[in-house]
Structures are given as C-alpha cells and as structure tokens.
Amino acid sequence: MSRKVILTCAVTGAGDTAAKSEHVPVTPEQIAADAIAAARAGASVVHVHVRDIETTQGSRDVELYSEVVRLIGESDVDPVINLTAGMGGDLTVDPSDPTRELGKLEGTDLVSGLDRLPHVEKLRPEICTLDCGSLNFGEGSQLYVSTPDMLREGAARIKELGVKPEMEIFDTGQLWFANVMVAEGLIAPPPMYQLCMGIPYGAPVDSGLLDAMVHLLPEGAQWTSFAIGRDQLRWVAQSVLLGGHARVGLEDNLYLRKGVKATNAQLVEEAGKIIDSLGDQIATPDEARDILQLDRKALSA
Template sequence: MNQEVIVTCALTGAGDTVGRSPHVPVTPEQIAASAVEAANAGAAVVHIHVRNIETGGPSREVALYAEVVRRIKDSGVDVVINLTAGMGGDLVIDQEDPLKPIDGTDLVNANDRLPHVEELLPDICTLDCGSLNFGEGSQLYISTPDMLRIGAKRIQELGVKPELEIFDTGHLWFASKMVEEGLIDAPPLFQLCMGIPYGAPAEPNLLQAMVQLLPAGAQWASFAIGRNQMPWVAQSVLLGGHVRVGLEDNLYLGKGVKATNGQLVERAVGIVEDLGATIATPDRARELLKLKAAAHV
C-alpha cells in the first residue's frame, strides 16, 4: 500500500463531454479556475488539455495553453502543471478509401505534438506509449515506436518529466524498453489508463499484473473511467500507486449527480485518508517525482 499519495486532477480532456455537463471547463479562464479549485481540494497535480473556445472541441493551440498556465500561476495557488502532449495522434479511416483520412483526423509527427511543451516548459507532459483502436468506428490513435523515441528524446532535452500513458500491456512493454534505453530519466512515471475502449479493461487483476511488470523504482498512478473512477482510487493506493480523478474521465459524483473537479478531488482525498494514507503536497510531489526546475512562463 502507498502511504503518501499524489492526487492528479484531469480537468477537461478532449472528449465530447462539454454538452453532457455544465461543469466541464472550456475557456482558458474556466480551465484555470477549475485547476485552482482542484488544487484547493487537495490535488498536487493538474493535467491540462485545452479546447476550442467556440466549439468546445479539442485544440492544440499554444496560446490557449499559455493563457491557462499564466492564469494558474497568477492565482498564487501552488500546483504541479501537467500538460497533455497526446493531441495530434488521431487518424480516422475512410472505409471506401483507407488511405484517405477523413473528418476527425488530426495526425502530426512527434515533435509537432510538443510546441506548447517547448514554449511553456511544464513540470510534466504526457507521452502516449502506443497506438490504439480508439472506441467504436474507425478512429485510431497513432503513436509508433519511432514517434515515441523521437518525442521522448525531445522531452528529455527540455528537462520535462514525461508521464508515460499506458493504455494496454504492449504500451507498458515498450515504455519499459525506453526506460532501458535511457530515454526516460529516473524515476520513470507511469500512468496506467484502464477501461478506455479498446485498451486495457478495468479489471483489478489486470491492474495488479501491470503493476508487477513496472520497472524497479518506477513511480506510478492509475485511473479508470466512468463509474469505476472512485473504486480505482482505492485499487491504486492499495497496490502502491498514486491516483487520478477528474472530469476528463468521469462526469458524476453519484447516480444522476454531476460533479465538479473540486468535488471529485475531495471524494478521492477522503478515500485515500480513510485508507490511512496521507495526501502529498505539490512540493512533496516534486520531490517524489524528482521534477527538474524549469523556466516557467
């Protein structure tokens, strides 16, 4: 069991959730305010996507990331910044002409997924460690070994800690290989992502097996989506890990009750403390993860 737990709040994500809850933040002001709310509730880390202000859809616009980060810092609230670097991996296949990408495709190379990381130098950025059939239909998430090695090397050069996003067991295999190759500085940070169709299902025995495959000395967290979010807080802590909650992964506090990010963090903090563990502060999270000092905006 983990006795000192880092809580991450994934604030908004890139999914089609804006119309399903009034609490999903869209604008930089809303995302930053939600980050402050989560931090005040006990989150040491906030995981940030940005959205198109007009449509609510996903965005890779650097200026939006910069505004979110600036607003969080201007608030005076201390929290570790974790920016997604997973955008730019979407490929939607036309069944009549499989070589012709169609609406929804946003596929760029490894370094073109990192301009906001290069400009803002966050504490952490994500690295999605493999390709995946993403849900029903014909959408793929593309992250090849070559892309990953290039991205990992650039992130390492920037002095940013990569959070290795693991959606299936093969992703864990390859991420561990990058650790062996010296592309990931110690301690490696893994995020075990469970229940996303069609990656690793949210099964406790599978989580345990994946934890047993982690490299020695790794720091790790896990999460599951939807109704499994809070049970997975307990699963993670009992197996020795950290936790992630937030509106990216789950919109509900209970049956029919829409949650805010702050409420989800409060619920997770309560579960962790009921298990007898303590909540890591942002400074303690920096120590545990050995985050490098970077020149922030």
C-alpha cells in the same frame, strides 16, 4: 505506515463532454479556475488539456495553453502542472477503402511526435504526457497513432527540455514499449507511468490486470492508475492499495454519484476521503515534486 499519495486532477480532457455537463470547463479562464479549485481541494497535480472556445473540442493551440498556465501561476496555489502532449495522434480511415483521402477525413488530427510538443517547448511544464502506443480508439474507424519511432523522437526531445514525461499506458504492449524506452535511457529516473483503464479498446477495468501490469513495472518506477466513468472513485482505492498514486477529474468521469454531476473540486475532495480512509495522505505539490524528482522551472506564459 502512512504513505504520501500524489493525487492528479484531469480537469477537462479533449472528449466530446462539454455538452454533457455544465461543469466541464472550456475557456482558458474556466480551465484555470477549475485547476485552481482542484488544487485548493487538495490535488497535488493538475493535468491540462485546452479546448477550442467556439467548438468546445480539444485543441493544440499554444496560446490557449499559455493563458491557462499564466492564470494558474498568478493564483494563490502552486500545483504541479502536467500538460497533455497527446493531441495530434487521431487518424480516421474509410473502412471500405482505407487509403482513400488518408489523413483528410473528418476527425483526423495527425502530426509528427515533435509537432505535438510546441506548447511544451514554449512553456516547459514540470510534466507532459507521452501516450505510449497506437490504439483502436472506441467504435468506428478512428485510431490513435503513436509509433515507436515517433515515441523515441518525442521522448528524446522531452528529456532535452528537462520535462518529466508521464507515460500513458492504455494496454500491456504499450507498457512493454515504455519499459524499452526506460531501458534505452530515453526516460530520466524515476520513470513515471500512468496506467489508463477502461478506455475502449485498451486495457479493461480489471483489478487482476492492474496487478499484472504493476508487476511489469521496472524497479523504482512511480505510477498512477485511473479508471473512467462510474469506476473512477473506486479505482482510487484500487490504485492506492497496490502502492500507486491516484487520478480523478472531469476528463474521465462526469458524476459524483448516480444522477449527480460533479465538479473537479468535488471529485478531488471525494478522492481525498478515500485516501485518508486507507490511512494514507495526499502529497502536497512540493512533496509530489520530491517524489517524482521534478526539475522545477519558472513557466513562461
């Protein structure tokens, strides 16, 4: 029986990828244009980070978010807008003296859970992300920090704002804690999970592990899974076959195939072909809103 699959396009991310592909959008105009193109190609949801225009690195600038949202809102498409709220969790430590200049070393951008939400407070998107735990983030000495106290405080405020949190899960312990927040009533039903695979050093890209994580989800949960790099497109099928939704985009993968750099719209089109080949259909934005029981709001730019 055909099922409606919510397809998210993560258009830019915060990683150091702008120098690796000319297709990675940087300015608000470029990010909005890519989000609009992805929606025209079939994406139900666009997941938005913003970048500092000069450095091209990830930013928490509220005005940059406002401009992206305004431009999408003035377009001829109406995707569900999902704004990241994960920026502000980076901590770099000196491995030989972990308390030296704590919070001051290059690469650190660490603020409280509530201080990660000013753009959500202002714009009230339909969805924002909530990264559900701390993580050794790749090689070196950088951590992503999101403690239980930070998460409970952030989840409570997001719920007050009427925004749906997409709980980003990078490992099984984070899934455990996300389930605790659901049980505590901090997450409005239906809870929305994003199972993130392949980010060093979180959950590896493994179909057996994904199956195990899906079995730990509470009844009635809506979930998506994605994998990074060359695993991205095949993971669309993996996620859909297990009953989930799907995500693609240049945040997670720069290539359409080996040696061929992708655009966001091309990745959405390829994902659409995979979903169609499995006998399912991409949900329209309004169908996605119904599935996720979103509280539709007029975004203020």
